[in-house]
Amino acid sequence: MHIIVAGLNYRTAPVSIREKFAFAEADLPQAVMELKNTKSIMECVIVGTCNRTELYVVVDRQHLCGHYLRGFLEKWFGVPREEFGGHMYIYENEQAIEHLFRVTSGLDSMVIGETQILGQVRDAFLLAQQEKTTGIVFNTLFKQAVTLAKRAHTETGIGENPVSVSYAAVELGKRIFGSYEKKKVLIIGAGKMSELTVKHLYASGADKVIVVNRTFSRAQELAEKFNGIPSTMDKLLQHLEEADIVISSTGAKDLVLTKEQVAFVLQKRRSRPLFMIDIAVPRDLDPALGQLPNVFLYDIDNLQTIVNNHLLERQKAAVMIEEMIRTEMDVFEQWTKTLGVSPVIQALQTKANAVHEETMDSLMKKLPDLSERELKVIHKLTKSIVNQMLRDPIIRIKEMAAERDGDEALEFFTQIFALEQQLEEQKRVEEAKLQQEAVASQERIKEELLKKVTINTADALA
Template identity: 65%
Template structure:
């Protein structure tokens, strides 16, 4: 069995390509069904976000698996393979495991260390598990990835500092006031930057968020998304004395707020400071406003310095998470190796038990006058001899299976004890159970770049 991931993301494909590979939520169960029906695929999970579409699979053979996954994508999306193959990357075995761990931890995200991707990985896994598309391998691997990501964000500071201009503006406001509880905020402008700022402000305990825009209907649209209060630019100027924080991003050609306007406003609120963040280019706020008493003005250059400083800090924290990932890869690899040794040990135990039982039958047939007590004593003592003889070989093969040449050691162990027949019987029995037995209920799991740390996509001809 082998683990493979095939996908495309914001590095390998522009948005006009990524949007053609979006899985709708209602179609995902059918997509998972089609994926698991694909040749060689034993387990599957599909991760689809605005920045990536990735197909994770457990396959019974590596040869041609990239071709089969590409065929699945071609059939599902109705897009000729020659139009998207160049955008795909493919990782196998340990590289695939490492990629999943980096994705879940936010190290492969456009914004290094972001936490939204963890929820998306968790949802993708739980959906696949609920649709019976996962099995022993992915139930373990994805649960481990989710747990690792939570630990990475709780044990490091990678997600604690602002790395976007809008978020940095809000974080700067928190530094000044401690919290937004009871504060009034005025947002000038209703564009994308203003919307992101309002999003970061929502739920922060603000008393009121005023949204002003030259086009009042646009102010209404934005305010409705965050339970804010829409107003005209003229009304915003009249209410300037009421607000504690002003964030401006209008895209206007000239200043929308002058020193004279703020001077008048501050006369009505002599004991309350005014915190202003100008994230517009060109600037919305007259620079001389920053010289007024009790007024604190920051522009986009101030924020970019904060963002870059925080990003550098995140890169340092990412190194710590990379070390965690390597430890988790080793743990998962060790777990896989125990899966390989368990059937061999069981085969040896079954074979030794069969030999022991056959030997006892022969002995008791030759000594028919033995009583029940004597038979039990002989059975117990001979079983003890068998167990003691097997103890060291079993202990040793467990140790050897975790070493570099573990598979070769297992193969040699199988041949030395002639266990091929027992292993074949086990395999046939498991196949029968897989057909007849019900699939177990989904397990419960807890939920949530530095460019030089990102592995180069491994482009393969078979993809």
């Protein structure tokens, strides 16, 4: 058994490549089932976000695994492997496990410590479980990864410090207002940074958005995204009277708002606090505005300093999470070692039960006059002897399997008790079961395709 992850992310592939490998949400159930039916794959999960496409698989053989995974992507997306092979990474076993833990914890994200990826990985795992493409290995590993990430964010607080200028601005505002509910946002200009900031404000409960711009059509375009009100620069002071938050990002060469203008407006605001964010370079807002009562002014340098300090805090937290990951990797390694002992123990018990049953059959032939009660007593006592004889060897092999040379111990144990035949039979049964599951999965895929064709035909006829 080997754990493999293959994929492309924002570090290895530009968006022009990544966008070619974006799984449509509606197609993911079929995709994960087809991946499961790929040669050598025993379990699988597909994680797809705007920044990464990753295939997590458990395989019975490492040989040619990368070839099969590239073939799956090539076939599903219709992109020749020559176009993406150089952007693709493949991690095996310990590296793959560490990668998953880093992804769920937010350490592999573009914004270190972000929490959105945790939900995306969890959803991908739950979908794979639903489609029955996971087994004992991934059911254990992905649950462990999700639990680790939750604990990492709770214990280190890595996500509490914003590391983008726009989000830092929003967090600063919370210190002033506590909540953005029923707060009015005034946007001066229609720059991208302003739009991103107002998205965060709107998501945090800001009630009303007014967009003021020299070009009314551009103001209208941005305002529509937030059910806002477009306006022009000649009404700026009028809108300033009712605003709680001002975000300015224009291309003006001179100041858009001076201290004198804002001081005049403040007389009509009745001491309500005014939170002003100047993201423009050169600045739109008079630096002297910060001297006015109840005005809280921040420019892009102020915000960047906060972001840099927060980034340092996240990096400190990341070091703590790295330690947590190493501990969890040791835990999973110990679990996989004990996992390998289960088939051997099962083989030993199967062989012991067979010997016991043969002995009882021989006894019944040699002592045909024994009563049913006597046979039950003998059966129970001899079974007890077998179980007692097996108890200590089973305890010892479990302990030995968890040690560094556990694989060698298992092999020696198998030879001592001559369990090769039983293990081979178990393997044949498991392969037959997997084959049945593959056939059933193919049938489900055919049914889904047939349903889609039927629906599309019906729509066409309608």
